[in-house]
Structures are given as structure tokens and as C-alpha cells.
Amino acid sequence: MSAASIFAEPLPGISPDIYGPADFKAVSDIVYGVAGIVLPPGKAMLVYSRIAPLVRERGCGTFANYVALIRSDPQEQARAVSSLTTNHTFFYREAHHFDHFEREVRPGLLRRMEARETIRIWSAGCSSGEETWSLLMTLLGGDKLSGKRIAQRDLRVLGSDIARHALAKARVATYPARDFKPVPSDLVGQWTREDGEDLTITDDARAIVRFRTLNLLEDWPFKGRFDVIFCRNVMIYFDNPTKERLVARFAEVLAPGGHLYIGHSERVTGPAAALLQPVGPTIYRRRTA
Ligand SMILES: C[S@@+](CC[C@H](N)C(=O)[O-])C[C@H]1O[C@@H](n2cnc3c(N)ncnc32)[C@H](O)[C@@H]1O
Structure with a gap:
């Protein structure tokens, strides 16, 4: 899948200079490679909302900078992957x-x-x-x-x-x-x-x-x-x-x-x-x- 085909239109209210299709693809490739978790294009907004606070906290400014960081920093990568897990659970489920x-x-x-x-x-x-x-x-x-x-x-x-x-x-x-x-x-x-x-x-x-x-x-x-x-x-x-x-x-x-x-x-x-x-x-x- 090409980066451009992931989401053709910019996400509402989000500058493509900060977070665009290539960033979504980079993050989802890392999460898949590390944890096996598949993030389909419908999760583009979820990726934004979970990762944006980390981008801000680390002073990265853009997702591209943050992606470069998690490629070289295993601890930050683990944090990013963790933040994209779904942890919903409850007692006596099933x-x-x-x-x-x-x-x-x-x-x-x-x-x-x-x-x-x-x-x-x-x-x-x-x-x-x-x-x-x-x-x-x-x-x-x-x-x-x-x-x-x-x-x-x-x-x-x-x-x-x-x-x-x-x-x-x-x-x-x-x-x-x-x-x-x-x-x-x-x-x-x-x-x-x-x-x-x-x-x-x-x-x-x-x-x-x-x-x-x-x-x-x-x-x-x-x-x-x-x-x-x-x-x-x-x-x-x-x-x-x-x-x-x-x-x-x-x-x-x-x-x-x-x-x-x-x-x-x-x-x-x-x-x-x-x-x-x-x-x-x-x-x-x-x-x-
Ligand atoms: C939806 S919860 C399920 C919790 C519980 N098993 C239940 O059924 O209520 C899914 C859990 O799987 C974990 N998970 C996802 N990928 C994982 C991986 N590669 N290795 C270990 N845990 C993983 C997530 O962090 C998350 O806490």
C-alpha cells in the first residue's frame, strides 16, 4: 500500500506537515514489526491521538521527527508501541x-x-x-x-x-x-x-x-x-x-x-x-x- 493511498485527504484539523499518510505508514509499520499489531488505515486518527502527546512531550514538533526518534531509541519505541495497544478488559469477561x-x-x-x-x-x-x-x-x-x-x-x-x-x-x-x-x-x-x-x-x-x-x-x-x-x-x-x-x-x-x-x-x-x-x-x- 502506498503512503498516499492510506488517506488521500488531510485529517480534519491536522496539518499534513505535522502528520500525514507517510507518518501513519511509518508508525503502523513499526508497530506491526515490533508487536504484530495491524493498524488499518481507519486507525489513522487513533494513531494521531495516541502519539501526538508523545510527539509534544519529546519536543519533536512533527511525527516525522518522532518516527526518527523511535527508530533509534528502543525505550521510546516501546512507549509508542504500548500507547497503541488496546487494553480494554473486565472481570469475568466471557x-x-x-x-x-x-x-x-x-x-x-x-x-x-x-x-x-x-x-x-x-x-x-x-x-x-x-x-x-x-x-x-x-x-x-x-x-x-x-x-x-x-x-x-x-x-x-x-x-x-x-x-x-x-x-x-x-x-x-x-x-x-x-x-x-x-x-x-x-x-x-x-x-x-x-x-x-x-x-x-x-x-x-x-x-x-x-x-x-x-x-x-x-x-x-x-x-x-x-x-x-x-x-x-x-x-x-x-x-x-x-x-x-x-x-x-x-x-x-x-x-x-x-x-x-x-x-x-x-x-x-x-x-x-x-x-x-x-x-x-x-x-x-x-x-x-
Ligand atoms: C484487548 S486486551 C485483552 C485483555 C484480556 N486478555 C481480555 O480478554 O480481557 C489485548 C491485550 O493484548 C496486548 N498485546 C497486544 N499485542 C501484544 C504482543 N505482541 N505481546 C504481548 N501483548 C500484546 C495488549 O497490550 C492488550 O493489553
């Missing part, structure tokens, strides 16, 4: 996944934890943490005694995202009380404490989770395999080759019999699909052979 996890997966995980096995769970593209906490609360359950017992087992939960600003919120783990409305009340009662108008995830639950900055396109620093991976509403931003590569890598790091949950509008595609048996809507089980 509740049927948590129902399935509680009904079909949790009992086996509890048995294995009792047998002193290590259980590893990954919330990949966790944004500000609502998905990770929903999953952990579901695993710990609403019963105080058994929840405390599970919390003491060898249970490792990872939340990862490319966007540092979202992870900062996930780590603080404090959310407006109304955000917890979709979460079963016994879980909220058990695993949060009041913090003024807000609720904060309890310390014993927080001790189980590590939040890490991780670009899904880069190398993954994992030694063991995961029993459960949630990667929901992340692949929608990627093109098909990127989705296929990612699904293949998830299949590789999933333990045989482990479960992968993806977003409602996402599909498992490519050669690795053969390794992943559909066991529910957008739920897959890693085949054992």
Missing part, C-alpha cells in the same frame, strides 16, 4: 470460560496440587489484570479453608503483556468495587479486601501471581510447560501468519492435556490446530499424542 475452567479443569488441577505437582497457569495478554485475577479467584474458590490450602501449594500464575502501563495496574490489583459485579460474590468476599470505594486483591492471592512484560512475538523465557493458557482478545489484532505462529507456540508450551482459551471472535488456525482438540466454544485441549 464468563463461560471460567465456568468451563471451574467445572472441567479445576478438579484435576486440585488433585495434582494435592499430589504435590507444580501447576502453571498463563494469562497471556492480560492487560490490567482483570483476566488473571478472575482466573486465580476461580481456581482458589469461595471456601476459605480449601482456598488457603490451594494457595500454599506449588501454584504459579503468570500474567504477561507488552503494555507496561497496563501491567502496573495489574500489580497494584485495586479496582473500583463495581468492576467486580460479574464475579461470583463468594469469590469477591474471599479474595478481596475493602480499600475505600475500591477493592484490592488479598495479599495471599497476590503472592501467587507474577506479572511480566512480554512481547508475544519475541522469545519466551519459559522452562516448564503450562497447564492452562488464557490468550483472549489478543490475536484479533494480528494477521493470519502471526496468529498461526502464536498458536503453534502455545501448543508447544502447553502440557499434554493442558487447556488453551482464546477470545470469542478468534480461531485456532494453521498446522498446530491438529494438536489442539476443541472441547468447548473457543476452548482447546492439547492432545496427549
Whole structure:
């Protein structure tokens, strides 16, 4: 696609000397190259509104100068890419996944934890943490005694995202009380404490989770395999080759019999699909052979 064909008319109120089609193309090429996120021409205004504050803050004057900066400054590039991520999320999003996890997966995980096995769970593209906490609360359950017992087992939960600003919120783990409305009340009662108008995830639950900055396109620093991976509403931003590569890598790091949950509008595609048996809507089980 040529730069001129991206948006022929100048964007309303924006001088093409400050931000034009070539700038949009340069930014979207960088974001695609770094994070796999596809920014179609319809996102030209979004790119402007997210990047313009950074252009101003760094005293660059024009997008062209800012593009030159992010080409040579990895930290600023990470900030720019982060600022173009969509971090929308909420507790118990796609509740049927948590129902399935509680009904079909949790009992086996509890048995294995009792047998002193290590259980590893990954919330990949966790944004500000609502998905990770929903999953952990579901695993710990609403019963105080058994929840405390599970919390003491060898249970490792990872939340990862490319966007540092979202992870900062996930780590603080404090959310407006109304955000917890979709979460079963016994879980909220058990695993949060009041913090003024807000609720904060309890310390014993927080001790189980590590939040890490991780670009899904880069190398993954994992030694063991995961029993459960949630990667929901992340692949929608990627093109098909990127989705296929990612699904293949998830299949590789999933333990045989482990479960992968993806977003409602996402599909498992490519050669690795053969390794992943559909066991529910957008739920897959890693085949054992
Ligand atoms: C819409 S949120 C989804 C959050 C949560 N999984 C959910 O379903 O509610 C998408 C997240 O994917 C992250 N993301 C996008 N590209 C990524 C990449 N290449 N590596 C890691 N995270 C990425 C974004 O930063 C964003 O927080």
C-alpha cells in the first residue's frame, strides 16, 4: 500500500506537515514489526491521538521527527508501541470460560496440587489484570479453608503483556468495587479486601501471581510447560501468519492435556490446530499424542 493511498485527504484539523499518510505508514509499520499489531488505515486518527502527546512531550514538533526518534531509541519505541495497544478488559469477561475452567479443569488441577505437582497457569495478554485475577479467584474458590490450602501449594500464575502501563495496574490489583459485579460474590468476599470505594486483591492471592512484560512475538523465557493458557482478545489484532505462529507456540508450551482459551471472535488456525482438540466454544485441549 502506498503512503498516499492510506488517506488521500488531510485529517480534519491536522496539518499534513505535522502528520500525514507517510507518518501513519511509518508508525503502523513499526508497530506491526515490533508487536504484530495491524493498524488499518481507519486507525489513522487513533494513531494521531495516541502519539501526538508523545510527539509534544519529546519536543519533536512533527511525527516525522518522532518516527526518527523511535527508530533509534528502543525505550521510546516501546512507549509508542504500548500507547497503541488496546487494553480494554473486565472481570469475568466471557464468563463461560471460567465456568468451563471451574467445572472441567479445576478438579484435576486440585488433585495434582494435592499430589504435590507444580501447576502453571498463563494469562497471556492480560492487560490490567482483570483476566488473571478472575482466573486465580476461580481456581482458589469461595471456601476459605480449601482456598488457603490451594494457595500454599506449588501454584504459579503468570500474567504477561507488552503494555507496561497496563501491567502496573495489574500489580497494584485495586479496582473500583463495581468492576467486580460479574464475579461470583463468594469469590469477591474471599479474595478481596475493602480499600475505600475500591477493592484490592488479598495479599495471599497476590503472592501467587507474577506479572511480566512480554512481547508475544519475541522469545519466551519459559522452562516448564503450562497447564492452562488464557490468550483472549489478543490475536484479533494480528494477521493470519502471526496468529498461526502464536498458536503453534502455545501448543508447544502447553502440557499434554493442558487447556488453551482464546477470545470469542478468534480461531485456532494453521498446522498446530491438529494438536489442539476443541472441547468447548473457543476452548482447546492439547492432545496427549
Ligand atoms: C484487548 S486486551 C485483552 C485483555 C484480556 N486478555 C481480555 O480478554 O480481557 C489485548 C491485550 O493484548 C496486548 N498485546 C497486544 N499485542 C501484544 C504482543 N505482541 N505481546 C504481548 N501483548 C500484546 C495488549 O497490550 C492488550 O493489553
